[in-house]
Amino acid sequence: MHELSICQSMLDIVERTMNQHPGAKLKTIRLDIGKGSTIEPILLTDAFAIITEGGPFAGVELEINSIPIGGSCRACGKSFTYQELALGCPECGSTDIVIESGMELDIRELEIDEPEGDTEKGREEE
Amino acid sequence: MTKINVEKKIQSDNETIAEKNRRVFTDGDVFVLNIISSPGSGKTTLLEATLDRLASEFNILVIEGDVTTERDMDRVRAHGAGGIQINTGGGCHLSANMVSEVLPDLDLESADLVFIENVGNLICPATYDLGEDVRMVLLSTTEGDDKPMKYPAIFHESQMAVVNKIDLLPYLPYDIERAEKEVRVLNPQCEIMRVSALKGDGMDEWCDWLRGKLAAKRAG
Numbered sequence: 001m002h003e004l005s006i007c008q009s010m011l012d013i014v015e016r017t018m019n020q021h022p023g024a025k026l027k028t029i030r031l032d033i034g035k036g037s038t039i040e041p042i043l044l045t046d047a048f049a050i051i052t053e054g055g056p057f058a059g060v061e062l063e064i065n066s067i068p069i070g071g072s073c074r075a076c077g078k079s080f081t082y083q084e085l086a087l088g089c090p091e092c093g094s095t096d097i098v099i100e101s102g103m104e105l106d107i108r109e110l111e112i113d114e115p116e117g118d119t120e121k122g123r124e125e126e
Numbered sequence: 127m128t129k130i131n132v133e134k135k136i137q138s139d140n141e142t143i144a145e146k147n148r149r150v151f152t153d154g155d156v157f158v159l160n161i162i163s164s165p166g167s168g169k170t171t172l173l174e175a176t177l178d179r180l181a182s183e184f185n186i187l188v189i190e191g192d193v194t195t196e197r198d199m200d201r202v203r204a205h206g207a208g209g210i211q212i213n214t215g216g217g218c219h220l221s222a223n224m225v226s227e228v229l230p231d232l233d234l235e236s237a238d239l240v241f242i243e244n245v246g247n248l249i250c251p252a253t254y255d256l257g258e259d260v261r262m263v264l265l266s267t268t269e270g271d272d273k274p275m276k277y278p279a280i281f282h283e284s285q286m287a288v289v290n291k292i293d294l295l296p297y298l299p300y301d302i303e304r305a306e307k308e309v310r311v312l313n314p315q316c317e318i319m320r321v322s323a324l325k326g327d328g329m330d331e332w333c334d335w336l337r338g339k340l341a342a343k344r345a346g
Contacts, residue, residue, distance in 0.1 A: 002250035010136045036278040038249045110130040
């Protein structure tokens with residue numbers, strides 16, 4: 001249950017990014033969250049609603065791209081993603097595998113509305 | 127509508143502070159171990175048993191992370207450790223920032239080993255680098271042998287896994303080979319060791335491992 005801390009860290013980065021775009025309105029935050037990252041998207045979405053309530057980011061959409069746990073097998077050379085974690089390569093069963101994805105906790109991009117005809121002024125204020 | 131490419135780790139602020147902590151620890155010439163496990167797997171007992179064997183040889187500091195009470199700090203102090211208790215007041219993990227706040231209170235100059243005992247939890251501490259040299263996960267035979275796959279992040283992020291309470295293996299259905307296999311599948315580089323902190327099995331090997339890690343760090 002560290003979704004509140006993770007959400008706060010995410011918002012710190014969002015706030016710093018938005019400070020570079022004065023007057024812009026934040027519409028969407030897009031995250032990459034690995035299925036093995038220990039962050040539960042539903043709890044993160046709840047935490048986001050709680051933290052942002054009544055503030056400038058209230059009502060912003062949180063889009064979570066859930067990334068499956070995946071890797072490659074050093075025995076058969078194939079890459080794979082797990083539907084469910086298993087004790088080895090889903091292709092050949094070897095345990096000589098490397099997990100390469102599914103632990104992500106990343107902010108990918110923000111979608112904003114720039115202030116109309118105000119972009120230059122905004123840059124100057126910066 | 128404009129898209130801003132951020133491409134940043136959510137934990138990047140924590141990582142920046144963790145790197146600062148790491149520099150402070152390196153300047154102090156200490157080896158730092160971040161110990162993570164579920165509650166009741168024997169973190170404090172392992173520290174007590176380690177102190178009984180190494181406190182005369184090394185100056186050992188412990189940073190104790192708990193939601194509340196100084197009980198664990200009292201226990202390790204009684205076995206010869208210095209250090210400090212951090213109460214997270216409900217927080218389920220330590221963060222790099224919490225550790226950086228207590229660093230000025232620690233005499234790192236005269237210390238050799240620093241153990242950070244994280245809040246008992248296999249989930250939340252996994253994503254918080256504290257500036258340690260090695261992140262270690264402690265398992266125990268009284269938990270299920272299927273824990274690694276159920277909590278993959280911590281096993282993926284750890285460089286050392288120790289299975290505690292092996293003296294109880296004859297009485298429990300715990301399949302230690304299976305547990306170790308699950309660790310290896312998640313993290314082929316992870317070292318694995320077996321101990322009984324209470325009865326002493328494997329403790330010589332464990333202490334040698336710590337001596338080796340400290341020597342390797344000091345050799346640069």
